[in-house]
Amino acid sequence: MRNWYRSTIGGLPGLYWYLWTGMLINRIGGFVALVLSLYLTADRHLTIPVAGLVVGAYGVGGVAGVLLGGVLADRWGRRPTLLLAHFGAVVVLCGLIFARPIPLIAVLAALLGVMHSMPGPAFVAAIVDVTPAGDRSRAFNLQFWAFNLGMAVASVLAGALAEVSFALLFAVDASGTLVTALLILWKVHETRPARHPVATTAPGGLHTALTDRAYMLFVGLSLLLAVLSTQTSTILPLAITGDGLRPSVYGSVVAYAALLIVVGQLFVPRLIGRWRKGTALAVANVLLGLGFAAVSLADGVLGYLAAATIWTAGSMIAAPPNAAVIAELSPEALRGRYQSVFYLTFPAAGFIAPAAGGVSLSYLGDWHWVVCGGLGLLAAAGHLLIQPARERRVATELKAERFTVPVAG
Template identity: 30%
Template sequence: MSTRPGETEKRRARQLPRLYWVLWAGTLVNRAGTMVQPFFAFYLTGDRGLPIAEAGLILTAFGLGSVLSPLPAGWLADRAGRRVTLTAATLASGAAMVALSRSTSPLALSASMCGLGLTLDAWRPASTALVADLVAPPLRPRAYGLLFWASNLGFTGGVLVGGSLVQDHFATAMWIDAATSAAFGLLVWFALPGSEPALPEPTSQVTEKRGGFRDVLTDQVMARFTLVTFGYCLVYLQSLTTLPLTMRHAGLPPAAFSYAMAVNSAMIVLFQPWLSAWLDQWDRSRTAAAGIALTGIGFGATGLATSTAAFALTVALWTIGEILVSAVGSAIALDLAPTHLRGHYSGLYGLAWSLATLLAPLLGTRLLSVGGDVLWSACAATALVAAVGQFLLRPAVSARSS
């Protein structure tokens, strides 16, 4: 029986390496400790007794830090190494969380929040690049998909525990968060060898080991892919801002939003590992385009929903899209990157998410104030344009992946 080209390579790559599972376990532990981030607004207005407007300004400091974080973190991942960057970022994040727990004045709270925004996800470019270092290209969608699954599994558990803990013991929850961040970094530090492993670089990507963000920003394929990702993120992040507002305007209680979002968590936990086992066989760009399109259809249908069940159905639609995009998005970004700039490319990919996190609430609420039909139609249109853009990138992405 004949073997198709690349079949043997895929079979060899089928087994994820031990060091990948160390990163997977660390991600799970770190995200399980994420008990306080969803409750920052409650902490500032409750425990610290700040007015809503002042709390909003402090939360903006957090958003500013998160926007400034990805590019330097990506640069550091390439210059200092994945091991140093990941450990330093998680230890710094833990220190910032402790500082926040001890801050009382608005100025100190703002500084701590900005520091936390800078460090909380600064480990991601190093982590994303490390997966590309450890895992052969055919298996990367599976690897990134399982990492996304671990992140969501840990986050869901952390929020469930944190929801009860923060009512009376917010400082304790902050210390737990800090401890799990530090544990993640130390786990990676002691598990990874001093000389970090890397797969052989494709012949097509062998260049002088120099370059920086100018090379990344002038890469037209990566620039367009980042723009596509930004469009997708603007739509997807409406799930955290305008979706609950829309459900409230429909006359539904806050619990209805929890039920609808439980569909999201349950589908990711149940289906992500199963789908991840197959995604390495599918074309990356087509998978991403399909996922973005499904996201647009799901959010577009939100404008038609009036009951909890109907909203839950729209959540199910865009969750399928989220699962597909989460598995192949990082894989595409790292397929485009030469080995010595993987951290830089991962940082630019992360910047699309950070900018969208900052702008999605602003743009979404403005459109919602005009009308729900305007918002959700705009979401559908934005996602479908992004899906077409991703599909048109397919030839260039495939050429760079070979």
Template identity: 40%
Template sequence: MSPASLRRAVRESVSGLPPAFWWLWTSTLVNRLGAFVATYMALYLTLDRGYSASYAGLVAALHGLGGVISSLGAGVMTDRLGRRPTLLIAQTSTAFSVALLGFMHHPAAIAAVAFLVGMASNASRPAVQAMMADIVRPEDRVRAFSLNYWAINLGFAVSSAGAGFIAEVSYLAGFLIEGAMTLACAIVVFLKLPESRPARTAGDRAEDDEVGLGTVLRDGRFMGVVGLSFLVALIFQQGAVGLPVAMGEAGFTPADYGLAIAVNGVLIVALQIPVTRFIEHRDPQWLLVVSSLLAGYGFALTAFAGSVAAFALTVCVWTLAEIVNAPTQTGVVVRLSPVHGRGRYQGMYTMSWSVAALVAPLMSGVFLDHLGAEWLWGACALIGTIAAAGYWLLMRSLPREPAPAEPKPVAVRPLPDTLPDGEPSITPG
């Protein structure tokens, strides 16, 4: 591709999105650039504090459990309080709880604060996704979610590289830097992102009162998507929990695993935007079917890998699945969500990934300890096949266009936090 073609492709990928999206995107990037703690928490607890690997696993599980619990609560807050207040509460709480975690010494205190960090850090996700759905036109949403996913991975790649250097100097510095950068995200939200929740009529308020968590649970098609997203997430999680253990048992070093898994981040950063241009207006049913199969059988190929290069090739396969699946699935969730219930629906969807993060280590442990790595990779293929069949059946009648009740996206502008009636002001786009 020539430089001119590349510039044109980049311009087309980022054009047409509202300024509010880019402030939200910036907040996401800054947040992920400062995500040091998750990268070296296990090393911090075992090497610096001298705790056992079992205790480190317990802390990680509590951190994940906090995320599971907060997913639903944050979804409700997003719909009732608004996107902006939820983001401010979540990011401010994350900033202070992460900083506090660096000063904890007693095992029970570390575990308790880690649980709070998990709750706070996961609470912003439903609000971010709901706000993007509010401010971006329906035809641009897959592209917007893709750009946001790209920012997450770019930030994580940089923070992962920097975490090691910071840890060599001071683990406490890592906690404080992450707290400061998360607080910077809250400041960006406070200064640049007014409330985006669509203005409500009296009829909308009555409808909103009827959209509770029970409504979400009774929505058969949506809960089917949530269940399928859990299966796909269960596969992708093996890149972080099953793959390193399997490679270690096969005689490979941590550095070998680092080289193989680095391909994941590099490919996402390099290919997320061009791949999104290719898939943006294609049938989400087939995109999810194909990505599920690529994920399952990409991990299945790991059973035949005998070198670092071969492992890296398998990572390429399931990374392509991840690039296609992430923005497509998030866009489908938005299309299936009622306008004034987006927070609750996004919270339920977020929870599926949080639960997968808890279940995946147990799954890989059982297979690797009792059956062998080949059975784990075979199970990934089976799960991917089931997910693909599920998407094919569930989405055959998915509307091709947004529902008629979908309001025109709003253009937000800086305004006072609230008006006399307590509702944030919105200017229709």
């Protein structure tokens, strides 16, 4: 047990744990997005198409928030960005409690999307700032664990509070967000590294990240992984009900996958600790592909649970090296921007997975899941191919840093 604690939790900086706690509290309290469509149809009596447009406004705000959060994290700093996002979210949530005109609710939903997405790049950039390179894989593994634990708790709370009062739901969410903001204000100092003269003269902005060939190759492969992972929330429910199973079966499969992550994620660092990052990502994508390919054979609860076991194992293995690779490819002065470019894979996957997946499932049937398996194998091969060049780049940059002499005064 002592060895497990040392290899999984021990040795991480104290500031990291304040950031980790803030993310966990924020995720547990951040359940408005989970029931926004239900609030609009059940409480505000909107039609499903109109409710879909309002929820879409939240998604558009999320894209803008990711980019804005990355830019502000580099320009203003991690702490000011986190404080703006959390205090801003409190104000928007309080506004939703009293808002009645539908256009106003749509505007507030878009602003909430901005505020909910802004902290992501800043949180991760701050973790990279304060965590030694050798410990980042463990740090991001624990972050992924906290994210899924918070999502599991948030799902339960959202369902319970929605049955009592949506106003109470917004108020509780605002309270959790306020607690996170106060924790950051009290315990989290600015972590952005002081800019060296080299960094200030180098090209910056999102353009640098978007034209970084090695990084964008990695982001492209990450998009394939995100498209696969998003199958669980977009196409999988259609497959399960299409097999004549009740919607509650889908809920059970998702809950089972979340439970696997909560129980097993803390053991992942010891499992993959000696693996090269690209190798770990290749294995993760193979498992994701095999898991979703197995859905083509599933026609009952046990079949879907077995498939979920395989793809969830892939998700757990992918989390630590995924974040660590982003950290080592991101220039110190542009960490927030690089994080924001990576975070765009999630809304992109949120569009691609249902749009392409719906057509694929309609025309291909169970062969859709075989195609998903092929995408997993393709992504795995890609990670193995780009791994040597990426490792050479990282080694070259580390060597250059060692011989960089700081300029005085």
